[in-house]
Each structure stands twice: as C-alpha cells, then as structure tokens.
Amino acid sequence: MNTPKKQAEMIKEISGVNPLKCMKCGKCSASCPSYNEMDIKPHQFVSYVQNEDIESLVNSKSLWKCLSCFACVERCPRDVKPGKLIDAARQLVVREKGGDYLMADEIPELLDPELPQQLLVSAFRRYRR
Amino acid sequence: MQRIGVFVCHCGSNIAATVDVKKVVEMAKMEPGVVHAEDYQYMCSEAGQSKIAEAIKNEKLTGLVVCSCSPRMHETTFRKAAERAGLNPYMVEVANIREHCSWIHKDMEEATKKAVILARAAIAKVNLNASLKPGESLVTKRALVIGGGIAGIQTALDIAEAGYEVDIVEKTPSIGGRMSQLDKTFPTLDCSACILTPKMVEASAHEKINIYTYSEVEKVSGFVGDFTVDIRKKARSVDMDKCTGCGVCQEKCPSKKNSNEFNRGLNTRSAIYTPFAQAIPNVPVIDRENCIKFKTGKCGVCAKVCQAGAIDYEQKDEILTEKYGAIVVATGFDTIKLDNYDEYAYNQSKDVITSLELERIMNAAGPTKGHLERMSDGKAPKNMVFIQCVGSRCADKRGKSYCSKICCMYTAKHAMLIRDKYPDVNVTVFYIDVRTPGKNFDEFYRRAVEEYGVNYIKGQVGKVAPQPNGQLLVQGVDLIDNKQILMEADMVVLATAIEPDPSVRKIATMLTASIDTNNFLTEAHPKLRPVESPTAGIFLSGVCQGPKDIPETVSQAGAAAVKAIGLLAKDKLMTNPCTAKSDELLCNGCSTCENVCPYGAITYEDKEVNDHGIRETRRIAVVNNALCQGCGACTVACPSGAMDLQGFSNRQIIAEVDAICR
Amino acid sequence: MKYSYYPGCTLKTKAVELDAYARASARALGFELEEIENWQCCGGVYPLGTDEIATKLSSVRALNEAKEKGQDLVTLCSACHHVIKRVNDDMKNADDIRTRANNYMQLEEPYAGETTVLHFLEVLRDRIGFDTLKEKVTAPLTGKKIGAYYGCLLLRPSGLLEFDDPENPSIIEDFIRAIGAEPVIYPYRNECCGGYISLKEKEMSKTMCDKIMDSASGFGADMLITACPLCLYNLNKSTCGSRLPVYYFTELLAEALGVKEEVAKA
C-alpha cells in the first residue's frame, strides 16, 4: 500500500497538475454540471491532493460523477485543470486490482436498443482498466 | 608609469584591530608604481584628506589607492579630495578593507593577508586608470507630457507651477481621460467631474501650459535634456480660433448614429462632436469616417449653420517639431476586451456590462441620464450581480496575470451607490478576495456590507445564461457554504481587468523606454526610482506604470513632476564618464552591441578611419555619452573586442583578477 | 479533393445515417471521404493521464495512415474528433508521449503530429466555405428554427482544439444559415449532456438534457442538431415537457443539398 505522500505524488504525476497554481477562486465549482452530485467539490480536489488526503478522494462519490466535460479546465483562470486531478484519482482506483466501477455482467441490464456503442466504449475506458 | 600613493585607514580600531595596517603599508610600497604609502587614524577626516592633498603635491602623485571602508561610503569623498588637490577624480580607487575584510575576519594574520591582496588589486587597477571627464549637455527648459488624463494634467500643473513650460499631447479631442468618464470616486463618493473639471480648466488657462488635443506623438529623437519630438495635430476640420463652442453644428448634424466612445458605445453621437459637455477645448471635431460630407461629398450642414464660419473641411494634419528637456508618459489605461470571457455572456446580452459602462449609466450626463436601467429594455433592475476579477489574476492567455487593484473598491462604491439610491435593488458581489489596502478603504467596503446590506459571496461565477424571459441566470459558487448557486439577475456587472492603453507600445518604442510583458512601462528601480524610466529623462505618471487608483495616480504624477523639474532646473547635465567606448579600428559595425543596449545609446556612423595607413570609410559603433549608463552589456556582447567600458576596462578588471590570483 | 476519413465505431452501427448523409453530401459538394483501412476504435474518451500510451495508439495509427497518404484526416463524431485531435497534439508537442508511442508503433518513419485533423464542419467552414455551401443548396430549409447543440467535446479545451469560441461558438449557427434555416441561439448549447454518465447514472444525464431542451425551446427552437451520437442518445432520453426532435447535422445538410432521398433508398 502506498503512503499518502506517495499517492499524492502519483496523482500529481498522472494528471500533470500543479496544485500550487490554484488561487482558490472556485470557478471550477461554479462551472461544474455535476456539482450537486459530488461529495467532494471540484475546488476541493486541489486541497485534498495538497493535504495528501488521497484516501478520502478515492473513496468519494465525486470520482464517478465527473463527466470530463472540461468546463472547469476551460474556465480555470490559473490553468489548474481540476478535471485532470479527479481523473488521476480515478486512475489510481481502476489501476488497482478489483478497482473497476463497471462489471461486464452489469452490462446487459444497462442496455437499450438505441444505446450507441460509443457510450459503452467511453464508460469502459473511464470506469475500468 | 603612474606615481601612486597608497593611504591605509585605521578607521579607529575598526580596521586596525584586525588588520596590521603597518604591514599593509609596507607591502604596498613594494607594488609597481607605488611611490608613497602611509597610514592614518581616519583617512576620511579633514586631517586625513589634507594628508592625501599634501602627498599629491609633494610626491606628484598621478593615482591614489585608499584602503578603507566601502567605496559606496567614501569614494566620492576621496575623489573630491583628489580633485581639490588637482588630480583627476577618476584616478582614485578604494580597496574595501573594512566591510569586506576587517569586519568579517577575526584572525589578524589572515585579515592582513587579505587586506594586502585587496590593496594590490586596487593598485593594479589604478595603474591602468585614465583621467576621465564627465561630459556636459545643455537642458531644454520645457517638458512634454504624453496623455491628458488626471495623471498628465497633474504632472503638467506641477511642472508649470515650478515655472517651466509644459506641453500636453492628448490623442482624443479633449483632456480629462478616464476620470472624466467616472461618476463618483471612492472612498469619499464625491463626484468625479466636480473635482476634475476645475483641474482641467486650470491646466488650460495656465500660461505655462500648452495643450495639443486630438494630437499624437509621431517621432522622438535626442536624449535627456535635449529631446526633439514630432507631434501630429490631426485635422479637426474645425478652426480652433474661430469656433465659439455653441454646439449648433452637433445638433444639426444629420449623421447621428455613430457609436459614442465616451459613453463606451452605449449610445450614439453626431459625426461632428465634442466627447462630453465639459470638454476642453470646447471645440468639436469631425469624425471623418462617419461624416456624410467626407463620405459622399454632399451635406455640409455644419458649415451652413456655423455662425462663426469655423468649419474647415480642407484642414490637414499638421506636424509640429518641438524641443523638450524632459518627457513624462501618462498614457493611462483601457479595460480589456471581453471576447475571451463569453461564459459571462458579455457578447450575448446587453444587460451584461463592464464596470466602466456602469459608470456611464450612473452618470447624469450618461446614456440614461443617470437612471439605473437595463440597456436591453430600459427597465429598472431589481437584482444586480457583480463579478470580480474578470480577466485579472489570470495565468492563461485569456486575461492578465496581475491584480487590477481598483476593482474591489469601485465595486463596493457601485454597490453602495445603488443600494443608497435604489434601496429595493438587491446587490450581490461574487469575489475571490476583497483587497482594500488604502486609507479608509476597508472601512468603505465594510460599510457597503454592514450599512448598505450588499451581499458579498466568496466564490466565482462559472456561467451567465441569458433566459428567454430576458433575465440572466447566474451560476456561481459560495465557497463558504459550499453550495452551487443559481441566481436570476436583471443586470450583471463585470469588474473587467484594466490594461495599459494600447498606444503605449508605440510610444515606449519611440522613447526607448522599456516595457514589461503586460505592456506596463518599467521603472528605473521598482523600489527606489519608481517614477523614472531606466531611460534618462523619461518619467512615468499614472497607470502606464502599473494599476493605480486616483489618489495614487495624483501622488505619482506629482512625483514624476518633481523629477522632471529637478532635471529642468539644471542648465547643464554632467554625464557619468564611465561609459562605453568603441575602438574604431576594431569595430566591424555588426550591430550586436546595439541590440543589447537597454538605453538605445549606440548608433552607427560611417566614419573614415586610418587603419595602418589605409584610409577607408567604415560603419562604426558610436556611443552617446549622455545616454550610456555604463552597465557594460555591450562590452561582453562585442565579438571583436572593440567595445570597452571606461573606468572598468577589460585590462583593469583583468589586472585585478591577476593581482588576486597571484 | 480527397480526405482520409475516420468514421468511428458508432457510425457503423447505431449512427449509420450520420455517416451515410455525410458521404452523400460530400459527393454533392465535390469532395470525397476515403475511409482509412482497418481503423480501430478511438476509445470514445481521451485518456487524461499523462502516462497513458497504449490507449492512444489507435488514434496514432489512423493519423499515421492519413500522413502516409498525404491527406487531411476528417472525422464526424464529436468524440472521435476530440480524441484524435488531442492525441495528435500530444504527438506534436509532448516529447515523452511521442517517443514512447513511436517505440510501440515501430513505424518506418516516426509519427510526430504531421497530419491535420478536421471535423466535417471545419471542412465545410474552412475548405468549402459556408458561402459556397449556400450556393450549392437546392432545397433550403427555409422557416426552420434550429438550435445548434455543441456539447463539450467539440469545443473544449479550446486552446488545443481550436474549433471555435468555447463559450459563444458560431460554426453550427453559420452552417444553419447556409442551409437556409434560422439558428436559435441559447446559452446551454455548450453545456454537457452527461456523456458516458448516462450508462450508470441515467438521472444525472436527464437533468442536464432537460436543462438544454428547456433552454432551446424557450428561445423558440423547433429542433436541435448535433454531431455526436452520444449527445443525440442522451438528448432523446430527456423527459422534460419541451422535448424537441434531435437530428444529426448531416441529415439536414443532405436534405438541403437534395441528396437525402438517394441515401434513404440506398
């Protein structure tokens, strides 16, 4: 098991984000369409990484609520990219054995006749390894 | 060969307690060129200086080395002493055996050894010193102020009051600048026009001040004390002497649908216009792009109605050439374009406005006669949202990296004024930080919250979405409550970042005044010379140097004036003789030195040289001694070794290196 | 004029019409979409981790094939476009990714982002020109009030995709004008439909799509057009009162160019 410090380093490395650039303006949270579904809010991602509390981050609901729509990335005045941070946290989880958020046997139930392939492919890539 | 005298100071016990001064004297005597060496209690004292003078006379000294405290302390003292005794002051070198030796070492032997080496290095240098003479240049006793806003007006008034002639060059048809567009000023809430217009009148009536409006600086040459400037007086199409300012032409002009710049495009004006009622001069200009007469040749209404016969369609741009001793830049600012921030829907809704536009809306002379109303439908707003830091404090290319400094205060002002005049309007301010350093500033902001009930929310706005019913849906965040907020507003006001007026780039280039990545003019020293440009004779006033509010601008304007006056008060300028000099036999005219010179002091001349009997014309670098500040950048850049710095020549420095490493 | 063409997984199955109408319209406009051979799925979403390499290789293969043919690479699906354009940027600007991807690929000549990636809409705007398109329209869609739905993938991150203004785009509106209809501008046209979230969190996506639909119909749109099969799917799942029909932009293009019937018959 990695130490919190190591985990934080991994998140910074995978995301390429420097949390120190954040000026805590909250524009990411103001832009996020999933804000209400998230327990840890976009503007908090940065401080969780800075405080090396990755445990809370990887166990948060937010991990699976981010749409990767890049609204936060586009509007961030400091070029921090909170969306990339949360994706890196997600990577930490799905790269672990048993970390998948989507199981193959769940799929049939989720299908409907119109459902485009693209949706399955995208979900697979975001939710599992 | 030099005849060098070495003088070792005890500085009481400051030096003598750790350095064996006698030993230093003894060792110095053995150095080449040294004909005299002695020590004394206090070399800087009257008696010490007499000893130096005596030795210069008796020993016919050609160079001096004083081993004492730092040259930053007493170099000038010893140079003056030498000069009084008839020796060129630049034949003096100081070996710093106090700060750099006796004060930091404890072991006497070690400190003495070092003091001897430091003395030796100074002696080696003096052996190669040459007499230098500061140059002289005459000062034209007239100043140019570029920009006629509050900064330029204040600077001009202060210089004129000191008795010097000042010209103001203003590119728009009237002086007054941004301040004339403001409604009220913080933190006192007095009306901007009421305090500005008297100053405008004072400037225009002052016998020492000459104002060129609708004019631009076209070309600058020369140097400190002696600038030559070409000013383009754009054709006004109205005779300044004949016009009485009655305003009939503006009333009758049929071309009325032209965007009104003074009102930030919120309404329209006629093609012949004065920007605002209190304009100085109160003489209109014809905007030729929109004038029917100039577009089609037909019309001429203004000429027909003008009783004074002042309309002159044939007028042409005029170029004036004037001489100045000092130039003050006061070009001011504009707000940034908001095209890259359309999450705030500035380009999508007329009811999303900048704070400067709100100033015009609140102003009695503005597009709504001072009534707070929406630009889309003229309705009175019930809910207003202010968004801070729009384009300020931005790390990406969309905005500006700096804090615009004035927004927190003017937003508190707007919020307070609205709550005061329209108590039923709800005002919400989204902020990142409220920055209010300044006298009575934080108290002002707190009043907005505590007495006027302005709702301050810590957090930013992500999106402003115009709704089908004409409302604006503001989606923001409250970072204290950790809630996303959806709020309907009738008007959204953006605290838009300010940037130096775009014209400053061209002006800075003409003046060879350096400019930073944000287009602000650079100070000669950020702490100690904040109103001077690194280029001698160029001074900075107002926002062209960095974001500031009115009181700060006015104080800086005064400071810039004092610096300009200090220059104009001199008849002649003594120039630092430690300037660069190129060896015309070595120079190949490659322009490398010109590129590294921060002062534009290097030019090229075709000069006839005699190179070992061969006479030919060559392109050669010439250093202007009045401009060169003696940094030496060019000496290292020069690929042929032609450039050298007087007083710090290659040979002198190498001699020091050799002496230390010996 | 020939372009390399990357259709993507969904255009071969659930969104065949997006593809078929595009090909027919291209022919009518005088250019050809040459499908690259053996293309592989782009993965649907761009892998954000800076250490992801393998997941980007399918895009690199497509990009390299276009490079070898000396053609620009055209995409239709917003997701494919997003992924391939961003991977191309990595190959051009991220030394580390370029080196490692090329180590995997073992190409004759390393790929370094030489190919230009264009969305079909960009071809219309920048290569054909909306004015020319307007001239070629035979059956203008006069009187139709159409809302453009951009979603997120086409626009963001704008600095890299360089597609349009991310907050106030105009390319689809200009397209709508060119085919003779009237664009309806509404503020949520660049908001996310929920994307892949609709697989497991159907309600979230519905809420977002309802907001988009309400906004568009509030401003008077009769229909929405999009370039993305997933957006179309999500928007169609919207359950709000103001549900508007959603079409692929290529269908309306084919209609305006008078080639819709021929596709339907085929």
Place this chain on the structure above:
Amino acid sequence: MSIETKEEFRPKIVAFCCNWCSYAGADLAGSSRLSYPADVKIIRVPCSCRVNPMFILRAFEKGADGVILCGCHPGDCHYSTGNYYARRRMTLLFSMLDYIGVENGRTRVEWVSAAEGVKFSTTMNEFVEKVRSLGKNVRLEDLRCRN
C-alpha cells in the same frame, strides 16, 4: 593525511559583484559582522553583465580555484536586463568549463540583493566549502607560454 591536506588547502576564490545589489549585500554582510572565509576576494563591477567570460577564464588560468558571480535578482537589475545577459552567458560558459574539466562546483551565479547580507555570507560559506571539497583546481594553462 588526506584529511590534513584538505584542511590546509586554502582555495583562491574570485567573486565578481555588481555595484548596485551584490556589492552592497557584501557590505551589509560586513557591517552585520557575518563572517565568511578570507579566501573570497571581491571585484566590483558595475553590473553582472559587465563580466566577460574572458575574466573568468583568466582567473582559472592564473590559478583560481573557484569563481562566483553575484548580481541583482531577476527583475531588479539596475540596468533592467543586465543580469539576464549574465545568466545566459554564464550558463553557456559553465557548461563549457565543466566539459573541459573545471567542475560545475567551482563556478556559481547567485542573485544577492543589497538587503541580503545573510544570503551573501551563507552563499560564500557554502561556495568555499564546495570548492575546498573539490580540492585544488587543474590550472587552465596557456600552453604557448610553457617552456
């Protein structure tokens, strides 16, 4: 034995200081009585950009064991851009010196303001320590002058 010789080894160190910041910083170190080894001898130059790489080569040629260049902090240069030139030039020079065998530890550029007496003294202490640990320098010799 080797330890003894190391203790005895007193390097020759030349410090170029710009007149406006670093020389004043050195003065402040002095008036604050912050000591550093006497091995350091300071040469005053108007600006760090006055330091020609030739001067540094000359120092090594004449037997210096270390050379340090101090200037104003980036953005604070009295001549606005001089220290940037110095930084660029020294980066190249030091890399070349390293290549020909004069270790990177023997050369250094440091920004010291007029208020940083402490920094000046710690920098000099560190630098002397470093040069001492590297031992005597290989002398860059002008072979033409060899007998």
